[in-house]
Amino acid sequence: MYVGGRSSCITAITEEVAMTIFHFGKHTVPFADIHDINVEYRYHDNEIYVDLExxxxxxxxxxxxxxxxxxxxxxxxxxxxxxxxxxxxSQQAVEA
Structure with a gap:
């Protein structure tokens, strides 16, 4: 199943942890549901694209x-x- 289209992102704050959820129409995706990430970048065009499985x-x-x-x-x-x-x-300089 492929879900395309424009996506938006919001952050929901829970009592213990901030969990990021992406919204695609009626779909929501927490980090825990992401199995794999594919990143395509175009250095000279200053572009980066992410495909999530x-x-x-x-x-x-x-x-x-x-x-x-x-x-x-x-x-x-x-x-x-x-x-x-x-x-x-900066952290390494402090520790030295």
């Missing part, structure tokens, strides 16, 4: 603005889970 085999292709939003939130999620500060060089 969800549990159950559904595939979603995000447009440029939503691809950027997704990647920003995904990188933030990785930093939080791996406890990597935003400014690694």
């Amino acid at each position: 969800l549990n159950g085999g559904v595939q979603l292709s995000l447009n440029l603005p939503d691809s950027l939003t997704f990647m920003e939130q995904f990188i933030k999620k990785i930093r939080e889970e791996k406890d990597i500060p935003l400014d690694v060089k």
